Amino acid sequence: MIFDNLNLSDQISADFFDDFSKLMTFQELPSKHLLHCEGTICNHFFIIHKGLARAYYHKDTKDITAHFAIEKTSITAIDSFIQRKKSRYNIELLEDSSLSYINYDDWKKLLEDKPHYEKYARIFLENIYIDIAERIEDLLFYSAKERYEKLTHKFPSLQQRVNLGHIASYIGITQETLSRIRAKK
Amino acid sequence: MIFDNLNLSDQISADFFDDFSKLMTFQELPSKHLLHCEGTICNHFFIIHKGLARAYYHKDTKDITAHFAIEKTSITAIDSFIQRKKSRYNIELLEDSSLSYINYDDWKKLLEDKPHYEKYARIFLENIYIDIAERIEDLLFYSAKERYEKLTHKFPSLQQRVNLGHIASYIGITQETLSRIRAKK
DNA sequence: CGCCGAGTTGAACTGAATCAAGAAACGTGG
DNA sequence: CCACGTTTCTTGATTCAGTTCAACTCGGCG
Secondary structure, eight states: OTTGGGTOGGGSOHHHHHHHHHHOEEEEEOTTOEEEOTTSBOOEEEEEEESOEEEEEEETTEEEEEEEEOTTEEEOOHHHHHHOOBOSOEEEESSOEEEEEEEHHHHHHHHHHOGGGHHHHHHHHHHHHHHHHHHHHHHHHOOHHHHHHHHHHHOTTHHHHSOHHHHHHHTTSOHHHHHHHHHOO | OTTGGGTOGGGOOHHHHHHHHHHOEEEEEOTTOEEEOTTSBOOEEEEEEESOEEEEEEETTEEEEEEEEOTTOEEOOHHHHHHOOBOSOEEEESSOEEEEEEEHHHHHHHHHHOGGGHHHHHHHHHHHHHHHHHHHHHHHHOOHHHHHHHHHHHOTTHHHHSOHHHHHHHHTSOHHHHHHHHHOO
8 A cells, every 4th residue: 555654544535545445656767867856846746656766855065865765655845736836846756656746726626626635635744744753863972873873774775776865864964974874894 | 813923814814714713711810820731732822912922942951942932823732732732842931911712623523614725734744844944044144133123123122021931942052042142332 | 259151261172174295996988 | 808097985184163161240039
């Protein structure tokens, strides 16, 4: 089930999945394909079936990874999707991938037609909140090394699949520091 | 309107406020009163009318402020409130305050009876998400001094009303560092 | 008056950034 | 299949922001 890793399954009704799936479009796309481009409003919510995507943005001259999405997880430029503002994020594929997306208007319409589905949007956001709150705590209290270990524990496959520089920026350190962390263990 | 600072007003219907207000209990409580105690499940969602509260928790021997709530903003141990798990947070008043709260069961029942109100829960969470994402960016990219300046710009009154140590822990630095930042300007 | 919490200041230390140079791996075209 | 350029990764030397530890000041307040 595509929602497995969204921690929603147990709370969500089957008919929602039917409705939702009907609105989704399936695609296979190659590595490096840009799913969303900065400066535009993000109109899609993606679910990755196979492959890997990352959301990133530019800070000064640097390229900062804000989010990774592996199989069975979702990705979008969420602030833009929610607020309908231009996004600072790009979303790109890091591997040849297959995915589905729903677009904003369809999603919005689904919520209007069947307002009881608002519940799932709420639950989804609650789960995001829990994740992101944990990330703040990580930044406040854990060393570079500990943050790296937590990440690789949570997503073991990332180490092999993603550039060191992307991982480093995700946990808020330079790639030199991450290289040194990897070296001594 | 109590929801002013929640950025909800323009999107929320009047009858919701009626329903919601009917479920709320008003209280006046003195400074240092504990609104919620760690180790228990948080059953209340508070809105501060007057005064000031903070949520904090213990990390090693330290007391870390996770959130401040001034007039017209809300506070709860949100992870516990959402997940129905024991909370690591305490919530205490830092000034004599007047506030209202709604309890979890009433809130849940309201959502069940009138599921279209789910929308407001979603919007509330969306707003929280935007805030918290900004906080991550602050921690990643801004110096201690810049974080302090952003906070005092956002909540000018905090400087006078709250201990230096609480502010320091909120922005992720020691109180010595914050003292030095204040000294040189 | 003496204590206590809050804030300040100094000196030494440290984790991570920065700058700079190489080494390895990768892929593209001949 | 090799050669070359590009991107990715490593390693070293230096610097710096912020921590830690410790001592000291200041303003209430019982």
